[in-house]
Amino acid sequence: MGSIKHQPRAGISTVDRLAASEKLQELFAVRLQSERVHFVTLSAALARAEESPAGIFDDLTFRAHRLKGAAATFDFANLAAAAGALEQASFAAATSHAAHTDPDVWEALVALVEMLGAFEDTARHESDIDATAHAD
Amino acid sequence: MSLKPHASVLDDPSADLHDTILSHHLNSTVQCRVLIVDDDDLVRARLAALLRMSNFEVEVAGSGEEALKILSNSPCQIVLTDWQMPDMDGLALCRYVRTACYESYIYVVMLTVRDAKQDVLTGLAAGADDYVFKGTPVEEILARIEIGRRITHVEQSLRTSNRENRRLAITDPLTSAHNLRYLMKNLPKELARCRRYGHPLAILSCDIDDFKQVNDRYGHQAGDLVLQAFVARSTSCLRKTSDWLARIGGDEFVIVLPETTLAGATSVAKKLRRQLAAQPVATNTGMVAFMASVGVTGFEPENVPSGPAAVDELLHTADQNLYASKRGEINGLD
Numbered sequence: 001m002g003s004i005k006h007q008p009r010a011g012i013s014t015v016d017r018l019a020a021s022e023k024l025q026e027l028f029a030v031r032l033q034s035e036r037v038h039f040v041t042l043s044a045a046l047a048r049a050e051e052s053p054a055g056i057f058d059d060l061t062f063r064a065h066r067l068k069g070a071a072a073t074f075d076f077a078n079l080a081a082a083a084g085a086l087e088q089a090s091f092a093a094a095t096s097h098a099a100h101t102d103p104d105v106w107e108a109l110v111a112l113v114e115m116l117g118a119f120e121d122t123a124r125h126e127s128d129i130d131a132t133a134h135a136d
Numbered sequence: 137m138s139l140k141p142h143a144s145v146l147d148d149p150s151a152d153l154h155d156t157i158l159s160h161h162l163n164s165t166v167q168c169r170v171l172i173v174d175d176d177d178l179v180r181a182r183l184a185a186l187l188r189m190s191n192f193e194v195e196v197a198g199s200g201e202e203a204l205k206i207l208s209n210s211p212c213q214i215v216l217t218d219w220q221m222p223d224m225d226g227l228a229l230c231r232y233v234r235t236a237c238y239e240s241y242i243y244v245v246m247l248t249v250r251d252a253k254q255d256v257l258t259g260l261a262a263g264a265d266d267y268v269f270k271g272t273p274v275e276e277i278l279a280r281i282e283i284g285r286r287i288t289h290v291e292q293s294l295r296t297s298n299r300e301n302r303r304l305a306i307t308d309p310l311t312s313a314h315n316l317r318y319l320m321k322n323l324p325k326e327l328a329r330c331r332r333y334g335h336p337l338a339i340l341s342c343d344i345d346d347f348k349q350v351n352d353r354y355g356h357q358a359g360d361l362v363l364q365a366f367v368a369r370s371t372s373c374l375r376k377t378s379d380w381l382a383r384i385g386g387d388e389f390v391i392v393l394p395e396t397t398l399a400g401a402t403s404v405a406k407k408l409r410r411q412l413a414a415q416p417v418a419t420n421t422g423m424v425a426f427m428a429s430v431g432v433t434g435f436e437p438e439n440v441p442s443g444p445a446a447v448d449e450l451l452h453t454a455d456q457n458l459y460a461s462k463r464g465e466i467n468g469l470d
Contacts, residue, residue, distance in 0.1 A: 023183050028178055065220060066176060069249045072271030073179045080271055084249065 028074050029123050035067055036116035043109050049100045057094035058111070061087055067112075079119070082112045168285040169193040169210070173203040173217035173229060174247075179270075183216065183247075190278050192285075200224025204232060211239055213288035214281060219248035219259065227262040234263035241291045243284035247277070310360055311367040314382040319390055322380075322445050326394055327440055334437040339403030340391035341409070341431040341454035342370070343462070347387035350424060358419035362426050363387065369411040373404055389428075398434025405430040419428065431458030 042063070046056045068083035086108035093102040170192045174180045177198070184194045195212055195286045197203035203215065215233065219226040226246055233242050246264040248255070249271070259267045265287075265455040266280050306318035314322075344350070344366060351359040363383075370381055370391060381391045390407075393401050408430065416425040433454045435441070439448040 021182075024178065024182050027181075032176055063251065069174075069218065069270050070176050070179050072249055072269070073176075073182050075271070075274075077271060080249070132244060 025074065028070070029119070031070065032079075032116055032119050032123075035063070036113060036120060038063060039109065039113050039116065043106075043113065046100050046105070046109075047081035053102075054094055054097070056100070057090045057098075057105070060090035060105070061094060064090060064112070079115060082108070082115050086112050166289045167193065168214060168288065169195060169196045169212045170214040170216055170281065170284075171197060171203055171206055171212040173197045173200065173215060173221070173226065175199060175218065175221040179218070185217075186274055186278065190281075192281070200226065200229035200232070203229055204236075206253060207233070207236075207238065207242070212242065213240070213292075214243045214245065214246045214284040216247055216281065217264075219246060219250050219255075225400075227259065230259070230404040232264040240295060241288060243288050245281060245284060247326070261294040267448055308383040311364050311383055313367045313371075313389070314380060316382065316384045317394075319382040319384055320447065323392065325449070326392055327446055327450070329441070330394065330435070330437060330440050331442060334404045335395045336397045336434060336436050337440060338393040338398060338404075338432065338434040339454045340393065340401060340405055341433065341458040342366075342389040342391065342408075342428045342456055344387040344426055344428045345462075347426075350426060352425055354419055358417075358421050359425055361417050361419050362424055365417045366412065366426075366428060369414075370408055373408045373411055390451070396434070397436075398432065401432045401434050405432050429458060429461045432456065433457050 039060075042056060042060055046053055046060075049056050064083045064087035068080045068087055071077075071080035071083055087107070089102070089104040089108040092098070093105050098105070165361050170187050172187070172194060173196075174183070174184045175198050180196045180198070184196055187194050195210065197204050197206055199221050200217075203217065203222075206212070207215075215229070217226040217229055224232075226248065230244050230246065233244060235276075243266075244264045245266045245268060246259040246280055247268050247270055248259070249258075249269065251269045256267045265284065268277055268280055268333070279416065306314055306321070308315045326337060329335070344362065345360070347359065366389065367381065367383070370389070374381065374391065374393075379392065379393045379396075381387050381389060391404075393404060412427055413425075416423040431454055433450070435450075440446075
């Protein structure tokens with residue numbers, strides 16, 4: 001006798017796909033939190049790197065480039081622009097052997113970390129609203 | 137500041153343009169597999185979700201090297217690749233794809249945040265068919281990939297049609313046997329192989345007896361059926377891997393038997409004639425019994441004709457043997 005278990009139809013419905021897309025947005029929000037931690041860590045390392053900041057400039061360039069691509073793909077244009085500004089500044093600093101206090105890098109880095117913090121606050125706020133709405 | 141991204145197809149399904157584009161994509165019936173290459177797993181997942189929603193089959197790879205492995209195992213019509221990736225980057229991947237030999241054309245779209253004019257030129261020079269910036273609206277990315285679907289579909293259609301044309305050019309449409317063009321192209325190769333490896337070669341030159349009378353008495357349709365029956369029965373007597381048959385005239389055929397001695401070829405000819413005699417062909421105008429005369433020509437490697445006139449010489453000898461067969465001097469085939 002054949003199984004009487006429910007067999008889902010082959011293929012993915014549009015609703016499932018939209019749900020999957022929302023799930024991806026959530027995962028991206030989690031990624032942003034982790035990116036903020038990384039950039040804060042790198043900024044602390046840069047502040048201490050009086051002798052040889054080049055490696056940190058490279059790390060910043062790589063990480064900012066990656067974030068720029070992901071943010072653009074997820075349609076966060078402002079975030080992509082902020083990450084792009086840091087990528088450019090840290091690449092220029094690495095190329096010109098700039099000091100660890102390079103003002104362009106710090107300006108872009110602070111702006112990006114603030115923006116990531118603001119995203120985190122917004123996410124927390126939206127989550128609180130959702131929780132309240134469910135409680136009602 | 138909001139976590140909500142800018143408007144996109146997913147967020148604003150009511151927009152007319154979005155609806156039109158989406159419905160166009162959803163109605164696309166041409167199967168098309170896209171390989172997404174990006175070292176960021178979230179970016180890969182996002183693009184994969186969008187493309188699946190647009191009825192594309194999707195493969196994903198985290199690097200250029202992984203992409204090449206996938207391409208060598210399963211054909212993809214479109215590659216959507218990032219530029220900067222560890223190890224093999226998007227440019228190197230493009231260059232490799234353009235020099236490698238794949239079954240069909242691969243349409244490459246470079247999707248990257250590198251937006252300088254020089255970057256675009258470098259990407260296109262590396263072999264990308266299109267260059268799109270990350271952050272471009274989703275509907276534009278999909279529209280550009282749709283171009284890739286159209287182009288690869290047209291290319292595949294042309295390829296299929298060329299293959300069919302090549303087949304038809306060497307095939308007799310009535311019997312599906314090879315034709316004279318095939319014979320003239322491939323017989324010299326058989327001769328060369330025979331000389332090179334020191335193997336014998338035999339030729340059966342066949343002609344259906346009194347074929348004109350078959351046509352006159354039973355009609356041309358019945359004549360066509362006899363020709364088809366001749367090919368079917370002859371083929372059943374041949375080795376599938378090496379022997380072959382060509383129709384070179386109305387009721388004239390040549391059977392090429394590589395690595396076969398005169399004695400072996402005589403035995404095939406006898407078997408063929410037995411097959412032909414076994415039963416008449418059923419036609420709309422009655423049962424038609426038929427027989428063919430067969431001239432058997434065998435060459436030992438040292439006697440195989442060579443030089444530019446070798447094929448003509450060989451066919452001439454085969455013809456002479458056929459006429460001898462018709463005159464009753466038939467190599468003891470009966």
